[in-house]
Amino acid sequence: xxxxxxVIDSIIDFSAILASxxxxxxxxxxxxxxxxxxxHLKIYWVEPFSIxxxxxxxxxxxxYTMKMNEHIRVxxxxxxxxxxxxxxLDTVLMTFSLVLFLYITKVTYDMFWSSWTMKTKDLSIxxxxxxxxxxxxxxxxxxxxLSIFRYILAIWFEEKKSESKEIIGE
Amino acid sequence: xxxxxxxxxxxILLLLGLPVAFTLITVGAAILxxxxxxxxxxxxxxxxxxxxxxxxxxxxxxSFILAGQIIIKSGIGSLAFKAADKxxxxxxxxxxxxxxxxxxxxxxxxxxxxxxxxxFGYLASEEMIRMGYPKKFAYGLLAGTGTLGxxxxxxxxxILYSAMTSQSASDLFIGATFPSxxxxxxxxxxxxxxxxxxxxxxxxxxxxxxxxxKEIVWIFLIPLVIVGGIYSGIFTxxxxxxxxxxxxxxxxxxxxxxxxxxxxxxxxxxxATNTGMICLILGGAMLFGFSITLIELPQxxxxxxxxxxxxxxxxxxxxxxxxxxxxxxxxxxxxxxIVTPIMYPIMxxxxxxxxxxxxxLVILLEVAVITPPVGMNLFIMMQVSEKHKNKFDxxxxxxAALPYxxxxxxxxxxxxxxPGLVTWLPNIIET
Amino acid sequence: NDEDNSKGESESTVSTVAKAEDANxxxxxxxxxxxxxxxxxxxxxxxxxxxxxLVSKKSDGKxxxxxxxxxxxxxxxxxxxxxxxxxxELGATVAETWASNIAALEFNTLPIYKDTxxxxxxxxxxxxEVVSDQLATINVKPLIWTYFDFSxxxxxxxxxxxxxxxxxxxxxxxxxxxxxxxxxxGGTPVSIPAVDVPQALQRGTVDASVSGVTGFQSxxxxxxxxxxxxxxxxxxxxxxANTKWWNSLNEPTQxxxxxxxxxxxxxLIESHDKVTVEAKTFLAEQGMKYEEVNLEQFSEAIDALKxxxxxxxxxxxxxxxxxxxxxx
Ligand code: NA
Ligand code: NA
Numbered sequence: 001x002x003x004x005x006x007v008i009d010s011i012i013d014f015s016a017i018l019a020s021x022x023x024x025x026x027x028x029x030x031x032x033x034x035x036x037x038x039x040h041l042k043i044y045w046v047e048p049f050s051i052x053x054x055x056x057x058x059x060x061x062x063x064y065t066m067k068m069n070e071h072i073r074v075x076x077x078x079x080x081x082x083x084x085x086x087x088x089l090d091t092v093l094m095t096f097s098l099v100l101f102l103y104i105t106k107v108t109y110d111m112f113w114s115s116w117t118m119k120t121k122d123l124s125i126x127x128x129x130x131x132x133x134x135x136x137x138x139x140x141x142x143x144x145x146l147s148i149f150r151y152i153l154a155i156w157f158e159e160k161k162s163e164s165k166e167i168i169g170e
Numbered sequence: 171x172x173x174x175x176x177x178x179x180x181x182i183l184l185l186l187g188l189p190v191a192f193t194l195i196t197v198g199a200a201i202l203x204x205x206x207x208x209x210x211x212x213x214x215x216x217x218x219x220x221x222x223x224x225x226x227x228x229x230x231x232x233s234f235i236l237a238g239q240i241i242i243k244s245g246i247g248s249l250a251f252k253a254a255d256k257x258x259x260x261x262x263x264x265x266x267x268x269x270x271x272x273x274x275x276x277x278x279x280x281x282x283x284x285x286x287x288x289x290f291g292y293l294a295s296e297e298m299i300r301m302g303y304p305k306k307f308a309y310g311l312l313a314g315t316g317t318l319g320x321x322x323x324x325x326x327x328x329i330l331y332s333a334m335t336s337q338s339a340s341d342l343f344i345g346a347t348f349p350s351x352x353x354x355x356x357x358x359x360x361x362x363x364x365x366x367x368x369x370x371x372x373x374x375x376x377x378x379x380x381x382x383x384k385e386i387v388w389i390f391l392i393p394l395v396i397v398g399g400i401y402s403g404i405f406t407x408x409x410x411x412x413x414x415x416x417x418x419x420x421x422x423x424x425x426x427x428x429x430x431x432x433x434x435x436x437x438x439x440x441x442a443t444n445t446g447m448i449c450l451i452l453g454g455a456m457l458f459g460f461s462i463t464l465i466e467l468p469q470x471x472x473x474x475x476x477x478x479x480x481x482x483x484x485x486x487x488x489x490x491x492x493x494x495x496x497x498x499x500x501x502x503x504x505x506x507x508i509v510t511p512i513m514y515p516i517m518x519x520x521x522x523x524x525x526x527x528x529x530x531l532v533i534l535l536e537v538a539v540i541t542p543p544v545g546m547n548l549f550i551m552m553q554v555s556e557k558h559k560n561k562f563d564x565x566x567x568x569x570a571a572l573p574y575x576x577x578x579x580x581x582x583x584x585x586x587x588x589p590g591l592v593t594w595l596p597n598i599i600e601t
Numbered sequence: 602n603d604e605d606n607s608k609g610e611s612e613s614t615v616s617t618v619a620k621a622e623d624a625n626x627x628x629x630x631x632x633x634x635x636x637x638x639x640x641x642x643x644x645x646x647x648x649x650x651x652x653x654x655l656v657s658k659k660s661d662g663k664x665x666x667x668x669x670x671x672x673x674x675x676x677x678x679x680x681x682x683x684x685x686x687x688x689x690e691l692g693a694t695v696a697e698t699w700a701s702n703i704a705a706l707e708f709n710t711l712p713i714y715k716d717t718x719x720x721x722x723x724x725x726x727x728x729x730e731v732v733s734d735q736l737a738t739i740n741v742k743p744l745i746w747t748y749f750d751f752s753x754x755x756x757x758x759x760x761x762x763x764x765x766x767x768x769x770x771x772x773x774x775x776x777x778x779x780x781x782x783x784x785x786x787g788g789t790p791v792s793i794p795a796v797d798v799p800q801a802l803q804r805g806t807v808d809a810s811v812s813g814v815t816g817f818q819s820x821x822x823x824x825x826x827x828x829x830x831x832x833x834x835x836x837x838x839x840x841x842a843n844t845k846w847w848n849s850l851n852e853p854t855q856x857x858x859x860x861x862x863x864x865x866x867x868x869l870i871e872s873h874d875k876v877t878v879e880a881k882t883f884l885a886e887q888g889m890k891y892e893e894v895n896l897e898q899f900s901e902a903i904d905a906l907k908x909x910x911x912x913x914x915x916x917x918x919x920x921x922x923x924x925x926x927x928x929x
Contacts, residue, residue, distance in 0.1 A: 020438035023232045023445065027419070030229070030412025034405045037806075040769060040789045044780070047226055047792050054229045055220070061446035064439070070447050071189040072501050076543060078187040093188050100196060108216040114686075118739070120701050123678055125780040125792060130701075137220055206688075213686045221679050226794050336672075340800050403804030406797045463673050464634075515673075 001157040008150040009067065015143045016064035022057035026050050044125040052133040059140025063147035087155055094155070098148045105141040112138050173467055176201065190504040191447075194454030195219075201461035215457065222456035223449055226408065227333045231281065231448060233411035234324050236441040237392075237418045238280025243429050243437050244422035246389050247276065247289035253382035255297070260373035263365025265301055266311055269294045270357050273315040274350075277322035279392050279414065281329070282444070283502070283539060287316030287547055291554045302369045305560055306570040312554075313547040313567065314574025315357060317536035320502065322350045324411065327506050327535055330452065331528045334459075334510045340400070340407035341596040345525045348591040349533065349581060356577045388425050392417050448503050455507030462512065472516045482520045486586065489513065490534065497538025501546055505538060506531065526592045530585060537578050540571040547571070629854045631664045633690035633846065636680060638672035642819060644872040645747060645838060646670055648865055649693060652745070652840070655861035664857060666691065685739045690846045693745070696732075696837040697776050703735050705914035708921045709837040710778045712896055712903055714751075715929060720835040721748060723928040731920050740844045744862040747869045749813055749836025750877040752779075753829040753891075756809035757802060760828035760892040761788075764899060773798055773810040778906060779834070785902035802826055814880040823887035830892040 033046035065071055078086050112134040114120075121127040176197060183193040195215075202211040241247060254268035261267055269290060276286045291312050298308035320327050323343035332339040374382075395417055396410045405413060422429040429437065462468065475485055496505050509531070517527045539547045548567045555562040562570065585591055635653065639646040653666040675683045675692065681699050684692045699706040708728070714720040724746065733743055754761045754772065761767055767788035774780040780790035791807050801807045803825040812820070813836055817829060840862070847855070885891070896903065911918050 016439055016442055017435065019442045019446070020435060023236060023442055024434075024438055026229060027233050027236065027412045027415035030233070030409055031416045034399075034409055034413065037771060037789070037791060038404065040771070042784070042789070044790070044792070050229050051224060051226055054232065055223050057232060057442060058223055058445055058449035061442040062450050063446075065443045065446035065450070068443055070443055071191060071450065072447065072504060073187050073189040074184050074499060074544065075187050076499075077185055089186065093186060097188070097192050100192065100199075104195070104215060104219075107212040108220075110212065111216040111220070118702055120682070123698060123701060123776065125774075125777050125790060127777055133224075134220065137216070210686075210688050214683075214688050217679065217682060217688070221676075338797065338800065340797070401804065403801070403806040406793060406801055406806060408794070408797065460674065463669065466667075 001153055005150055005153055005158065008146050011143060012063045012067050012147050012150070015060045015140070019057040019060035019064070022053040022060070026053050026057070029053070048122060048124040048126060048128050052128070052136075055133045056136035056140075059137045060143070062140055063143040066144065066147040066151060090155055091152055094148055094152045098145065098152070101141060101145050101148060105138065105145055108134070108141050109138050172465070173470060176462075176467075184500075190500070191450040191454040194451065194458040194508070198454065198457035198459075198461045201465060202457075205461075205465060214460075218457045218460045219453035222453045225333050227329060227339060228449075228452075230324075230329055230339075230408040230411035231326055232441055232445040233415045234281030234326060234329075235444050236438065237411070237414045238276075238282055238286070238319075239437045239441050240415070240418040240422050240429065240434075241276065241279060241389075242289050243433065244418075244426055245428045246386065246421070246426060247272075248293050249382075249386045250275070250389060251290060251293055251297075253379075253386050255371075256374040256379045256382040259371040261362075262370060263361045263368050264371055265294070265298045265303065266307075266361040266365060266368075267358060269298070269311060270315050270354065270361065273312075273318050274322060274354050277318040278324075279389075279418070280319055281324045281326040281411075283317050283319030283536070284546060284550065286319040287312060287550050291316065291550055292557065295551070295554060296558060299558065299560075301371065305555070305562075306566070307364065307368075309551045309555055309562060309567060310570030310573065311361065313540050313545075313551045313571040314577070316547045316550070317539050317574070317578075318350070318353070321346055321353065321529075321532055321536055323347075324407075324414075325532065326448070327502060327532050328528060329408070330448075330503065330506055331510055331531065334456075334507075335514050335524055335528070337524050337528060338596075341525050342528050343407055344596045345529050345592040346532070347595055349529055349585060352584060352591070353533075353578065353581050356580060357574070360573060360577060388421055391421065451503050451507055455504075455511070458508065459511030468512050468515050471512065472519060475516070482522075483586075485516075485520060486522075490582065493531070493534040494537060494541070497534060498541045499544050500538065501544060502535045502538060505535060523589065523593050525596060526585070526589050529592045530582065533578055533582055533585070537575055540568070540574060542568040545571075627851075627853060628660045628663050628857055629851055631660075631850065631854060633664075633666050634669060634674075635666045635691040635693075635840075636669045636674045636683065636689045637693035637840075638670075638675070638677050638680070639693070640671045643815065644876050645693065645869065648745075648747070648869040648872065649840065651868055652861055652865040655864055656858055659857045659861055660854070664854065681741075684841055684843050685741050687740070687843045687845055689843075691744075691840065691842050693747075693838055693840040696839050699736065699741075699839075700776075702739050703917075704910075705735055705917040705921060706732065707776065707778055707910060707914070708918065708925075710776050710834050711906060711910055712782065712833045712899065713907065713922075713925055714835055716832070717748065717750070717835065719925075719928060723925045724748070724837075726928050727924045728921055731917055731924070735917050736841065737844060741841045742844050742847050743839045743841045744858070745840035745866050745869070747838040747840070747866070748873060749838060750815070750873070751832030751835050752811050752813055753817070753831030753833065754809045754811055755802075755817055755822045755826040755829045755889075757805065757826050757828075758808070760830040760890070761809055762830050762892050762894050764902065770808040771806070773801065773807045775811060778910060779811060781909060782833075782899075782902055782906055785905055786899060799825060813877075814884060815876055817889070818880045818883055823884055823889045826889065828890050828892060829884070830894050832894070833896075 029046055029050050033043050036043040112131055115131040115134055120130050122130050180197050183196060199215055202214055251272050254272045255265060258264045258267045272290055273286050276289055280286060295308040295312050299305055323346050328342040329339050332342055392414055396414055399405045399413060400407055400410055539545055542564050548564060552562055552567050635649060637649055649668055653668055656664045656666060677694055677698055680692045680694045681701060683689045697707050697710050736743055764786045767786040770788045771791050772783045772788045773793055774783055774790045783790040793801055798810050799820060802810060
């Protein structure tokens with residue numbers, strides 16, 4: 001089991017690193033857009049690229065957020081229950097989530113497929129085919145499903161992590 | 171009846187411990203499924219979630235978060251606190267004043283409220299306690315001033331609000347100017363009033379003061395570049411997020427050299443995690459908002475308030491109470507995402523200004539961060555107190571933060587009495 | 602899997618049509634959603650309210666349209682997919698948003714029309730049919746055609762009247778062809794979000810921005826721009842229905858809707874003409890100066906633009922351009 005968790009972890013981490021690089025790029029792309037506009041250079045790609053990198057980063061990082069246990073939840077009840085009952089409740093909730101996001105991955109794939117076959121383009125000046133950003137959404141959801149699966153495994157097969165997890169951000 | 175079932179399901183799933191974003195998606199999808207059938211629902215769900223994020227406004231969010239993270243990592247924060255201490259430490263409640271000023275300043279660099287608290291929480295409270303300030307006062311002050319990050323622009327909640335209501339983000343940022351100043355003044359006044367009984371430091375010599383300022387002089391580059399760039403028209407408010415990131419990376423890597431390129435990837439991952447968390451809630455909230463619009467729930471609530479003949483002000487009182495209660499149990503982004511789509515058409519029909527409503531919402535969200543049982547800033551300060559080996563529990567910590575809840579309530583009342591404090595500046599600047 | 606899906610869909614359509622034939626002499630009970638992105642201060646909003654009222658009255662309350670205005674459900678860019686996939690039965694969008702799937706639908710963004718009369722004549726001399734055939738391929742049927750006034754360039758400092766005026770100017774545009782036009786005339790097209798435009802104009806982040814006069818009025822352009830010049834290209838808004846839904850209605854029901862659509866269209870054209878005149882007067886009162894543009898000066902750019910349009914839009918595009926030339 002530990003091995004499976006490890007493999008899934010490396011997929012999730014890779015996806016997070018990809019997302020990080022996109023965020024890094026966004027800052028520089030936006031900055032370049034401003035400079036280029038000052039010099040009247042053609043920068044049609046800046047707006048769509050920054051938006052699509054943002055979309056890609058957002059979806060690729062959702063699984064990592066799951067792994068770091070940072071999807072916000074109200075744990076008043078979970079923390080009151082006995083550890084065993086809490087574990088069972090958590091498993092039920094996450095199995096439900098697994099099914100839910102499996103469905104969402106499937107229907108997102110359908111959306112991607114329809115954009116691909118209909119050759120739908122966006123309304124930006126460079127007319128990017130929208131299956132490109134949508135592909136990242138499909139990949140993001142797929143890895144997310146894996147990360148929920150990993151979470152369920154971790155409930156039963158991994159020792160509880162230490163409490164002093166650093167909280168960062170909003 | 172149906173509406174009641176929806177609200178009940180929503181609350182039950184939340185209380186069982188299903189993550190907020192998952193709950194929003196589940197309830198939203200269920201409503202669609204019942205009203206539109208499986209075929210249409212399966213087309214709608216992915217499209218609504220995708221469209222929720224397909225906006226050039228939102229691109230600013232990871233950048234504003236990243237700028238804050240880099241500043242935490244770079245250690246510039248502690249230098250800034252030392253400088254503020256040197257300049258204000260000798261005044262009555264000097265350390266507390268230094269803390270408020272530092273928090274306010276760093277809030278103007280980052281879009282989230284936790285970045286500020288993580289920069290100063292440990293450091294400033296330790297220093298205050300060492301000087302003999304009461305622990306309760308020190309921790310409470312940090313929990314309270316740590317909320318400034320979302321009111322003082324830039325602000326992630328304001329960008330999200332702007333994306334959901336088509337209000338200009340820069341109008342919101344400009345509109346937040348006076349409320350930010352007022353709350354800082356309120357905090358300072360309270361601290362100085364309290365400080366009569368606090369120990370004071372000796373005045374630092376001018377040479378030391380100047381030296382401390384020299385060490386942090388570069389950090390002023392960020393607000394300088396941003397404000398200058400926006401006002402000279404070189405870039406827009408949303409674009410300024412990218413610039414502030416590039417400048418803070420430049421400062422941390424090349425000027426202060428406290429962040430190595432390798433460490434940058436950790437900072438980026440931390441920013442990405444936050445983005446993922448916010449975006450999933452955003453997608454879920456848009457789906458939820460879409461489905462309740464489809465079944466005309468907001469209209470129903472509006473008719474309800476009209477039928478019981480609730481006037482504008484009574485409605486606002488009810489809404490404020492509701493937000494405070496929600497704020498006890500939920501966290502900033504989730505409340506914003508759930509409340510905005512339901513309430514903004516109603517606010518519009520009552521004739522409220524939507525920029526004003528945005529600012530009002532954000533202040534009540536600040537309250538949410540320091541009310542028990544779920545309050546992010548309380549949690550962070552509890553961790554800090556634990557590290558200081560004088561652990562506060564949630565009750566003690568929320569009592570410590572209570573004065574700041576009261577001060578924020580005062581601010582809300584001021585803004586209700588004088589809405590011009592929010593709306594006047596954006597109008598003036600535009601004409 | 603996909604094949605199964607489409608088979609299922611067509612079967613269900615057939616069965617509703619069959620049911621409809623059983624009682625084809627009476628108007629059906631119909632509930633449908635109508636989405637658009639206009640806010641209550643724009644005349645199109647009123648027009649679609651009228652449409653819903655008319656349909657309800659003419660059917661003795663049997664046909665009920667629920668309107669979701671102001672982008673409550675979909676914004677302009679998302680609405681086309683929503684209509685064509687049947688998420689919403691009816692929706693009104695700017696014609697060129699359909700260019701995501703059908704390049705020929707960009708025809709109204711070309712600056713090749715003499716005036717509103719010319720544009721209307723061209724539409725009524727065959728463009729409607731060509732466009733309807735094109736939209737039918739993605740399950741969409743246009744019902745109400747609303748002409749909008751031409752678009753203009755609102756600018757700070759100096760008006761944009763000749764290609765020379767475009768040089769070194771940053772100009773906010775909204776579509777691919779308009780951006781190309783700006784570029785061919787020597788300017789730099791810029792795309793920024795609509796909510797950022799007022800501040801961008803005011804601070805000089807951009808020098809000019811494209812919109813109609815009613816747009817200038819509602820976004821208060823007169824507060825921060827001094828001139829507007831044009832006319833460049835006419836606007837067109839289509840209220841369309843999803844064809845699967847449309848075909849599920851029997852003939853009497855369709856006729857009631859078509860009748861209401863015709864009346865609404867007349868109302869919209871009339872209000873449009875009135876509102877445009879009012880907006881122009883209002884802008885003049887606010888001190889915004891109007892400069893007329895002689896498009897012949899831009900003939901080089903326009904020819905290149907036409908060529909690009911034709912290369913994207915294929916046969917349908919060619920037919921449309923021919924009709925435009927003939928109606929001149
Ligand atoms: Na801030
Ligand atoms: Na709270």
